Amino acid sequence: MIETVPPGFIFILGAILIPILRLRGKLRQLYLLLIPVVGFIDLLYLEPGTSWIYRFLGYDLVFARVDRLSLAMGYIFVIIGFLAVLYSLHVEEDGQHVAAFLYVGSSLGVVFAGDYFSLFAFWEIMAVTSVFLIWYRREKESLDAGFRYVLMHIFGGCSLLTGIIIHIASHGFTPVGPLAGGWTSVFILMGFGLNTAFIPIHTWLPDSYPQGTVTGSVFLSVYTTKTGVYALARCFSGTDMVAYMGGIMAVYGILYALLQNDTRKLLSYHIISQVGYMLAGIGVGSALGVNGGIAHLVNNILYKSLLFMCMGSVIYVTGKRKLTELGGLAGLMPLTCITCIIASLSISGGPGFNGFVSKGMVISSAAGAHRPILELMLILASVGTFLSFTKLCYFTFFAKNETIEAKEPPFNMQLAMILTASSCVFIGIYPRVLFNVLPSPVHYHPYTFSHVVGVFQLFLLAGLVFMAARAALSPHEGIVLDFDYFYRTTCRGIVWLCTTPLNGLRLRTQGFFSREVRGIIGLSRNPISMPEIAIKHVHLKMLKLLRGSVRSPEERMRELEEMRSRLDEIRKMAYDENAYRGPMGLGILLAMIFLFLYGLIYFTAS
Amino acid sequence: MVRHLKKLFLLVVIVCIPLGFLTEHEHAVFPWHTIPSMDAIFGALGALLLIGAIKIVGSFASREEDFYD
Numbered sequence: 001m002i003e004t005v006p007p008g009f010i011f012i013l014g015a016i017l018i019p020i021l022r023l024r025g026k027l028r029q030l031y032l033l034l035i036p037v038v039g040f041i042d043l044l045y046l047e048p049g050t051s052w053i054y055r056f057l058g059y060d061l062v063f064a065r066v067d068r069l070s071l072a073m074g075y076i077f078v079i080i081g082f083l084a085v086l087y088s089l090h091v092e093e094d095g096q097h098v099a100a101f102l103y104v105g106s107s108l109g110v111v112f113a114g115d116y117f118s119l120f121a122f123w124e125i126m127a128v129t130s131v132f133l134i135w136y137r138r139e140k141e142s143l144d145a146g147f148r149y150v151l152m153h154i155f156g157g158c159s160l161l162t163g164i165i166i167h168i169a170s171h172g173f174t175p176v177g178p179l180a181g182g183w184t185s186v187f188i189l190m191g192f193g194l195n196t197a198f199i200p201i202h203t204w205l206p207d208s209y210p211q212g213t214v215t216g217s218v219f220l221s222v223y224t225t226k227t228g229v230y231a232l233a234r235c236f237s238g239t240d241m242v243a244y245m246g247g248i249m250a251v252y253g254i255l256y257a258l259l260q261n262d263t264r265k266l267l268s269y270h271i272i273s274q275v276g277y278m279l280a281g282i283g284v285g286s287a288l289g290v291n292g293g294i295a296h297l298v299n300n301i302l303y304k305s306l307l308f309m310c311m312g313s314v315i316y317v318t319g320k321r322k323l324t325e326l327g328g329l330a331g332l333m334p335l336t337c338i339t340c341i342i343a344s345l346s347i348s349g350g351p352g353f354n355g356f357v358s359k360g361m362v363i364s365s366a367a368g369a370h371r372p373i374l375e376l377m378l379i380l381a382s383v384g385t386f387l388s389f390t391k392l393c394y395f396t397f398f399a400k401n402e403t404i405e406a407k408e409p410p411f412n413m414q415l416a417m418i419l420t421a422s423s424c425v426f427i428g429i430y431p432r433v434l435f436n437v438l439p440s441p442v443h444y445h446p447y448t449f450s451h452v453v454g455v456f457q458l459f460l461l462a463g464l465v466f467m468a469a470r471a472a473l474s475p476h477e478g479i480v481l482d483f484d485y486f487y488r489t490t491c492r493g494i495v496w497l498c499t500t501p502l503n504g505l506r507l508r509t510q511g512f513f514s515r516e517v518r519g520i521i522g523l524s525r526n527p528i529s530m531p532e533i534a535i536k537h538v539h540l541k542m543l544k545l546l547r548g549s550v551r552s553p554e555e556r557m558r559e560l561e562e563m564r565s566r567l568d569e570i571r572k573m574a575y576d577e578n579a580y581r582g583p584m585g586l587g588i589l590l591a592m593i594f595l596f597l598y599g600l601i602y603f604t605a606s
Numbered sequence: 607m608v609r610h611l612k613k614l615f616l617l618v619v620i621v622c623i624p625l626g627f628l629t630e631h632e633h634a635v636f637p638w639h640t641i642p643s644m645d646a647i648f649g650a651l652g653a654l655l656l657i658g659a660i661k662i663v664g665s666f667a668s669r670e671e672d673f674y675d
Contacts, residue, residue, distance in 0.1 A: 258660045259668075367635045375636070383652030450629035454645035457626055460619045461649030465657070467612070472657050479674075481667040488674065 062114025133216030160191025238285025246279030292361030
């Protein structure tokens with residue numbers, strides 16, 4: 001009998017050992033590949049039920065809650081973890097691998113968490129570790145985007161924690177499951193919704209994912225949003241709001257994807273759109289809907305990571321990421337081109353590819369649940385997906401560009417793309433393998449004559465419009481404003497408020513008190529003279545009272561001018577954040593030390 | 607070569623549309639499920655609708671690359 005552990009722990013331990021073992025060359029590559037393999041074997045032996053329960057502060061923390069849903073998620077997370085590690089084997093930097101493994105491990109931790117506290121803990125580890133996959137690109141845009149990513153996820157994390165605390169206070173310590181409603185649901189939904197990129201709190205996704213490292217973006221495209229979908233499937237299945245949010249996301253994502261010039265930004269908007277399909281299925285809540293949502297999640301992980309691999313390879317080889325700079329790569333990178341076409345047909349839902357199966361399930365579930373608007377939104381998004389990927393493939397691989405130079409990426413990247421593309425085709429041809437791992441038994445037949453003909457008609461007519469209106473869909477330089485415009489403007493307003501009026505007030509107050517303190521210091525140097533100074537001061541005041549001002553009008557004017565110029569100086573004083581970093585950092589460090597000591601004493605005493 | 611591919615594509619489109627009249631939706635729920643070749647109409651109308659929408663959004667939301675810098 002093999003003793004199993006929560007799969008996330010294997011990845012986390014594996015990550016910790018990377019800098020300790022300091023392996024190099026083939027041995028290191030073998031070690032990196034071995035971790036997901038061990039994780040997969042562990043998954044095979046996991047028994048349904050709950051285990052790894054630890055009592056903490058009177059609560060039972062459950063680290064291994066195993067059922068069909070968590071197992072389905074676990075399998076796809078570990079499989080794609082293996083493929084993404086294979087894709088990034090050539091990366092020499094240990095830190096990137098550590099961040100990636102911690103990210104995968106914490107995502108698996110969320111999936112197998114049986115209670116809200118451990119779910120929250122892994123949720124936050126996931127947010128913190130994933131940002132390093134953006135920062136490791138070491139460009140200014142990546143650093144900035146990473147900070148915005150962290151800020152948004154802190155907001156989501158705080159919202160989630162608030163919801164969890166309210167839930168525990170009102171309902172006690174319950175397993176992760178359907179919620180009763182009220183403020184608990186609002187806060188928890190907002191926390192989960194941020195990770196799944198609900199509109200309009202989705203802006204972190206297209207902002208940060210294109211800024212990740214070539215290999216890091218492959219990991220990013222998989223885990224954060226999908227753990228969010230999983231959490232929604234657990235807690236908000238059958239919620240109308242989730243279903244319609246899914247429909248809105250599906251259309252909104254497509255609309256913005258069609259406007260993009262940056263290839264990875266285009267793919268990021270497609271993540272929003274595809275997550276929309278999953279949420280639509282989960283929100284409908286029928287067996288077909290939830291199965292469809294989870295099936296689409298599994299398929300999406302495969303083709304979306306493949307698309308990020310393909311575009312990552314293009315960026316890795318050419319150094320170019322904009323459609324306006326690309327083109328003519330079909331002959332130079334035939335394997336990347338073929339795998340990208342497979343991924344595009346899969347995401348579009350072409351017959352014979354995995355997306356065809358799951359997209360059909362979700363759309364059928366919307367019709368089955370009598371949601372006409374939702375069905376039309378999802379069909380519109382299907383048309384848009386096909387248009388968008390026709391555009392991506394055409395302008396990357398087939399458009400004329402005689403100046404571009406490229407070759408196929410390293411072998412490990414090619415192998416990862418081939419394996420992932422094969423998985424897309426395999427599930428498309430033999431969907432039973434997918435149906436067997438879904439949460440409930442599946443009674444759905446994707447390959448009916450009308451479904452196949454319907455999808456062909458949809459694509460062919462959309463393709464015809466693309467041919468006729470190619471100029472309207474051709475990429476353009478520049479960016480397209482999204483909701484982040486409002487967030488950035490508001491944040492800039494807050495920074496202005498802090499740095500100009502509030503900082504000015506602070507400087508004036510500081511100046512006033514500094515003068516008083518200086519006076520007191522002067523007095524304290526010679527305390528014996530204090531009575532005499534006091535008498536003179538009173539004398540002066542008396543004289544002022546009796547004779548008016550002792551100063552001439554010129555002196556008063558000069559003094560007034562000095563005060564005005566000082567005020568102007570204060571107003572013009574540039575805000576230098578570095579001047580405040582030290583004391584702020586020290587303050588935070590001290591607070592953390594005190595918190596740690598407080599916790600230590602509390603736990604030791606209890 | 608490209609011209610031949612275009613011709614082939616158009617031929618496939620022309621062949622595919624009548625096929626819709628030979629099939630019917632297995633679980634027709636809404637009125638449009640009963641209209642033959644409705645997916646072809648969805649494909650064409652959806653594409654035109656999206657192109658119109660991106661033209662509108664692009665007209666007021668497009669900015670220079672360094673807009674936020």
